[in-house]
Amino acid sequence: MDTRPLHEIPEQTPLSWRIAFTVSWGAMRRRFLRLLITMFGVILAIAFLAYMLITDHITQTLVAVNDERLNVLLQNAGADIFSGGGTDDLMLLLIGLSLLTCLVGIVNSMLMSVAERVKEIGTLKCLGALDSFIVKTYFIESALQGILGTLTGMLLGLLVAVTVSFVDYGGYALRHFPVLGVLKSLGVTFAIGSLISVFAAIAPAYMAAKKQPVEAMRIEE
Amino acid sequence: MSDTIISAKDLCKVYHLGDEVVHALRDVTLEVRRGEYLSIMGPSGSGKTTIFNMVGGLDVPSSGEVSVDGYRLADLNPRQLAWFRCHKIGFIFQTFNLIPTMTALDNVAIARLFSGVSPRQARRDAARVLEQVELGHRLDHVPGELSGGQQQRVAIARALVNEPSIILADEPTGNLDLALGEEIINLLGGMKDRLGITVITATHDMKMLSASDTVVWLKDGAVDRSARKGEVEINVGTIDGETVV
Numbered sequence: 001m002d003t004r005p006l007h008e009i010p011e012q013t014p015l016s017w018r019i020a021f022t023v024s025w026g027a028m029r030r031r032f033l034r035l036l037i038t039m040f041g042v043i044l045a046i047a048f049l050a051y052m053l054i055t056d057h058i059t060q061t062l063v064a065v066n067d068e069r070l071n072v073l074l075q076n077a078g079a080d081i082f083s084g085g086g087t088d089d090l091m092l093l094l095i096g097l098s099l100l101t102c103l104v105g106i107v108n109s110m111l112m113s114v115a116e117r118v119k120e121i122g123t124l125k126c127l128g129a130l131d132s133f134i135v136k137t138y139f140i141e142s143a144l145q146g147i148l149g150t151l152t153g154m155l156l157g158l159l160v161a162v163t164v165s166f167v168d169y170g171g172y173a174l175r176h177f178p179v180l181g182v183l184k185s186l187g188v189t190f191a192i193g194s195l196i197s198v199f200a201a202i203a204p205a206y207m208a209a210k211k212q213p214v215e216a217m218r219i220e221e
Numbered sequence: 222m223s224d225t226i227i228s229a230k231d232l233c234k235v236y237h238l239g240d241e242v243v244h245a246l247r248d249v250t251l252e253v254r255r256g257e258y259l260s261i262m263g264p265s266g267s268g269k270t271t272i273f274n275m276v277g278g279l280d281v282p283s284s285g286e287v288s289v290d291g292y293r294l295a296d297l298n299p300r301q302l303a304w305f306r307c308h309k310i311g312f313i314f315q316t317f318n319l320i321p322t323m324t325a326l327d328n329v330a331i332a333r334l335f336s337g338v339s340p341r342q343a344r345r346d347a348a349r350v351l352e353q354v355e356l357g358h359r360l361d362h363v364p365g366e367l368s369g370g371q372q373q374r375v376a377i378a379r380a381l382v383n384e385p386s387i388i389l390a391d392e393p394t395g396n397l398d399l400a401l402g403e404e405i406i407n408l409l410g411g412m413k414d415r416l417g418i419t420v421i422t423a424t425h426d427m428k429m430l431s432a433s434d435t436v437v438w439l440k441d442g443a444v445d446r447s448a449r450k451g452e453v454e455i456n457v458g459t460i461d462g463e464t465v466v
Contacts, residue, residue: 004291012303013337022340023331030322030363123318126279127379128307128335130300213306214279216318217270217391 012130020136028141035145038109042149042193043156045102049095050157050189057181058165062172070172077168102149103196110142110204114211121208122216131209138205146197154189158182226386226419227253227276232285234271234442245271246282247443253435255386258413258420260429263439269423270391271442276421277310277389278302290386307335311380311418315392317372319364319379325351325371326360329379336383350378354408370401377408381416388412390422394429406432 028035059079062070114121121134165173234246246268253259261269274280275287278294287294290309297305306312319328329347334340351357354374364372373393380388390409394402410432413420422429430436438445 009292009297009301010304011298011300012307012335015334019334019340026327027320027322119316119318120320123312123314123320124331125303126277126306126310126312127332128303128383130303133335212279214274216312216314217274217279 012128014130014132015136017136017140020133021140024137024140024144027137028144038106039145039149039152041105042102042146042197043153045098046150046153046189046193047156047160048098048153049192050154050186051161052091052095053185053188054158054161054182055165057178057185058161058169058173061176061178061181062169065172065176067172070169073169073172099192099196103200106142106146106197106200107203110138110201111207113141114138114204114208117208118211118215119218121211122213122218125211125213126216134209134211135205138208139201142201142204143194143197146200147194150190150193150197153193154186157189158186224254225252226255226257226290227251227421228286228288229272229275230286232272232275232282232287234268234275234280235283244442246275247441248285249439249442249444251437251444253419253421256413256417256419258410258432258434259422260433260436261421261423261439262425262429262436263445264425267439268442269439272439273389273391273421273423276387277312278305303335307332308383309386311383311385311388313373313376313380313388313390313393315395317364317369317376317396319372319375321364324361324363325356325367325375325378328364328375329382332379333382346382347378350382351375353381354378368401369397370404373397373401373405374408377405377412381412381418384416385418387419387421390420392424392426393422394424394426399428402426403428 059074059077062074063079124134162173229249229251232246232249232251233244236243236245249268249272251272261272263269271280275282275294276289278289278297281295289305292305292309294302294305312318319325320331323331326344326347329351330340330343333343333346338346348357348360351360354377356371356374356378359367359371359375364375367375373396380390388409393409394405397405406426406428409420409422412418422433434450435447437447
């Protein structure tokens with residue numbers, strides 16, 4: 001049989017991020033319960049971070065008011081009014097640890113998901129998927145669940161921090177509510193959460209892309 | 222256009238499992254003509270799937286050469302191989318291999334998307350092919366909501382949607398009962414007649430013999446014998462009125 005010259009053989013065209021997003025989003029919707037479980041770890045860690053940062057802002061603002069009755073309320077709530085109410089090192093350590101747990105949680109659940117879907121990845125490659133498409137879909141799926149978890153965690157942290165400060169300081173918290181500071185804290189939380197989510201998405205996406213199409217042929221006994 | 226669509230010459234595949242050397246294929250030479258229905262038969266471990274992997278561009282031989290539809294597979298880079306798999310080969314698997322989170326329509330449409338058409342066109346083409354395999358009323362069902370036979374028909378639609386030159390079906394009836402298996406065999410035979418697609422099945426289902434133009438028997442990784450239609454003797458009997466071979 002005559003063979004064709006190499007330059008006549010076309011190369012597969014990569015699919016866009018938009019198509020990869022549609023595929024990932026579809027997979028996430030159908031695995032919603034599983035997604036919630038993974039996201040739960042992210043939600044808690046981010047809620048903790050948001051709560052600490054927002055509470056810190058509120059406390060610092062209220063300490064700066066320097067009202068006698070308010071100072072009593074602050075001291076009752078456990079704030080150190082002499083050091084300006086700032087977060088101590090132990091808390092920073094706790095936040096760091098919870099974020100690390102959240103990172104490991106995402107990586108772990110996504111790696112499990114890759115292991116479970118080896119056959120699916122192999123099949124997609126048999127159909128003509130390039131490595132880059134697999135990377136895109138797994139990256140989006142992993143990053144998206146981290147980011148969705150981050151957004152939910154931010155809301156939860158905000159809700160708890162605001163509720164606690166209203167319970168502790170009543171009208172003072174309302175009158176002196178540091179809107180800008182809270183927004184800044186939410187921004188920082190979102191940035192940290194997203195960064196962790198994107199970072200955690202790299203390894204599983206890479207591992208998924210390295211699976212071979214021949215895996216599609218394997219039959220589990 | 223050449224009459225030969227697949228040419229495999231002196232194919233050998235050797236796996237090293239620790240100290241043990243396993244010869245999955247030993248000097249297999251095979252020629253398949255365009256539009257032929259070839260069944261590769263043999264027990265488990267005889268090398269059927271290994272040949273499939275070579276022809277489908279999923280694996281490379283340890284030695285020997287495979288050319289498919291004019292493409293010498295060993296020369297292709299990964300992106301060319303992906304193009305080749307997408308446009309030239311339609312894979313059908315024993316375990317159907319549908320994406321469980323996608324509907325029947327999306328399972329077929331994703332294969333079409335890889336060929337470079339727009340998502341809207343992909344869904345339109347997918348719906349058309351699913352109609353052809355009589356699943357037009359099941360487009361929005363996920364695999365879990367379909368019977369085994371219906372899932373395999375979705376897989377056939379997926380294999381057909383890019384109008385490949387060759388269908389590689391690895392034990393397509395292996396997970397189906399007798400009647401459904403026969404339905405799938407008829408569907409594959411029909412594709413060959415209607416679309417002129419070359420169909421290669423790896424099987425140990427004797428029913429496949431009646432549909433095949435050529436049958437190749439493998440034993441321990443080597444071609445044991447081969448026969449053309451009419452040369453194969455099949456003993457037919459009946460169980461409860463149903464024909465069995």
